[in-house]
Amino acid sequence: MSGRLESVLSNPDLEVREQEPLHRHTTMGVGGPARYWVEIRSERALKIILQTLQETTLPRYVLGGGSDTLFTDEGFQGVVLHPSGARDLNIHHNEMVVGAGWVLSRVIQHAARTGLSGMEELYGIPGTLGGAVAKNAGAFGREIAELVSWIEVYRWDGSFHRISGDEAGFVYRDSQVRREGVIWRVALQLRPGNPDAIRQQMNNIYARRTRSQPYGFRSSGCIFRNPPGDSAGRILDQMGLKGYRVGGVWVSRRHANFLVHRGEARARDVLELIREIRQRVQRERGISLHPEVVLVGPRGEEPW
Numbered sequence: 001m002s003g004r005l006e007s008v009l010s011n012p013d014l015e016v017r018e019q020e021p022l023h024r025h026t027t028m029g030v031g032g033p034a035r036y037w038v039e040i041r042s043e044r045a046l047k048i049i050l051q052t053l054q055e056t057t058l059p060r061y062v063l064g065g066g067s068d069t070l071f072t073d074e075g076f077q078g079v080v081l082h083p084s085g086a087r088d089l090n091i092h093h094n095e096m097v098v099g100a101g102w103v104l105s106r107v108i109q110h111a112a113r114t115g116l117s118g119m120e121e122l123y124g125i126p127g128t129l130g131g132a133v134a135k136n137a138g139a140f141g142r143e144i145a146e147l148v149s150w151i152e153v154y155r156w157d158g159s160f161h162r163i164s165g166d167e168a169g170f171v172y173r174d175s176q177v178r179r180e181g182v183i184w185r186v187a188l189q190l191r192p193g194n195p196d197a198i199r200q201q202m203n204n205i206y207a208r209r210t211r212s213q214p215y216g217f218r219s220s221g222c223i224f225r226n227p228p229g230d231s232a233g234r235i236l237d238q239m240g241l242k243g244y245r246v247g248g249v250w251v252s253r254r255h256a257n258f259l260v261h262r263g264e265a266r267a268r269d270v271l272e273l274i275r276e277i278r279q280r281v282q283r284e285r286g287i288s289l290h291p292e293v294v295l296v297g298p299r300g301e302e303p304w
């Protein structure tokens with residue numbers, strides 16, 4: 001970042017760090033450094049940084065809670081944008097308009113307090129609202145796409161767009177809007193409900209999560225997408241892969257679709273384990289498993 005770098009560095013709503021270790025910013029806890037890490041604390045600051053990026057060819061990537069992103073040990077030779085300042089929250093009738101930097105579960109807690117229902121099944125999914133929309137997060141039969149009325153997004157060329165949920169290109173655990181730029185604000189269409197009943201449902205969902213998923217380990221959640229009509233976790237479990245290990249990372253004994261570690265793993269261990277599992281499932285079951293987590297190499301997102 002040359003030219004405008006001065007104005008960026010002197011802006012109190014932008015914090016630029018060089019060689020920021022990315023393992024600190026993902027739930028998997030692996031990955032080398034980002035050449036630049038940019039903390040964006042206001043919408044105005046986002047516009048400035050996007051303008052600045054027009055002058056460079058540096059790769060760019062948006063990171064929310066880092067619960068669905070895997071960086072390699074080489075790190076990222078570009079700019080990671082972290083839109084932590086997208087934090088407004090307004091309610092009009094049954095519509096909640098929320099900054100993408102909010103932690104998803106906090107949005108759901110807030111909805112519950114105000115007697116707005118519809119998102120309870122998503123309670124406990126880690127990460128931000130922006131990440132949930134970008135990845136069309138879902139659980140227990142509910143996907144966030146069903147609730148999105150519109151999204152405000154700043155595209156990489158700096159242009160601002162308000163698009164409808166229908167225009168976001170939502171598919172199973174992904175969207176088109178994820179590739180377009182930075183989601184700043186999202187409107188969610190909810191329905192009135194009794195706060196106690198909503199809270200009860202959230203507690204039930206949370207309890208079901210904690211019973212079935214490994215807690216207290218580093219992970220990226222479910223590592224593989226479910227193949228059509230089946231469950232990746234069930235397949236791996238049936239194949240006896242629970243506990244299977246490469247270096248410091250292994251297949252969780254509680255949920256076979258989770259790869260976990262205690263902080264000693266490298267990204268290459270995770271990648272090697274994923275590669276071995278895919279090969280075995282292909283060879284022994286004839287099924288192609290596709291990872292759900294976004295893989296980011298030194299120059300950007302990489303295909304699996």
Ligand SMILES: Cc1cc2nc3c(=O)[nH]c(=O)nc-3n(C[C@H](O)[C@H](O)[C@H](O)COP(=O)(O)OP(=O)(O)OC[C@H]3O[C@@H](n4cnc5c(N)ncnc54)[C@H](O)[C@@H]3O)c2cc1C
Nearest residue numbers: 064065066067068069127128130131132134137138183221
């Ligand atoms: C223990 C555990 C349990 C999980 N359970 C579930 C589950 O039940 N269901 C489910 O769907 N997922 C689950 N996940 C995966 C993950 O939590 C979700 O996909 C989550 O919504 C990702 O949010 P994030 O902010 O962490 O995304 P990140 O990892 O930060 O980003 C994910 C993708 O979204 C993009 N992105 C993030 N923010 C923005 C933004 N503001 N604008 C544009 N693009 C953006 C990133 O560029 C990246 O491509 C789980 C993960 C863990 C660790």
